[in-house]
Amino acid sequence: MKKKKVRKARFTKGERLLYISAVVCLIATVIVKVFCGASVGYLSMRVEKLKFDISEQEKKIESLNMQVNELTSFTEVQEVVKNMGLSYNNQNVIMINE
Numbered sequence: 001m002k003k004k005k006v007r008k009a010r011f012t013k014g015e016r017l018l019y020i021s022a023v024v025c026l027i028a029t030v031i032v033k034v035f036c037g038a039s040v041g042y043l044s045m046r047v048e049k050l051k052f053d054i055s056e057q058e059k060k061i062e063s064l065n066m067q068v069n070e071l072t073s074f075t076e077v078q079e080v081v082k083n084m085g086l087s088y089n090n091q092n093v094i095m096i097n098e
Contacts, residue, residue: 070076
C-alpha cells in the first residue's frame, strides 16, 4: 500500500502579496482613522474655546458700551459742567441728527 503524500496548502507569491497588502491596508486604515478622529476632536475643542472667548469679549464690549452711555448721559454732563464751575447755556447746544 502506498502512502498518500499529504500536501500542505501553500500560497503562491501573488496570493501572499495580496494577503500582505490587504493586511497592511487594513492596519493603515485603522491608524488613519484614529489620527483623523483625534484631530477632529482637537479642532472641535478649539472651536468651542474660541466661541467661549468670543462670547466673553461680547459681554465685555456690552458692559463698556453701557458705561459709555452712562458717562455721556445729559445728567452726567451737567454734573461735570457744574463741578468745573461752568454754566449750562441751552442756546449754545446744537442738535445734530444722524
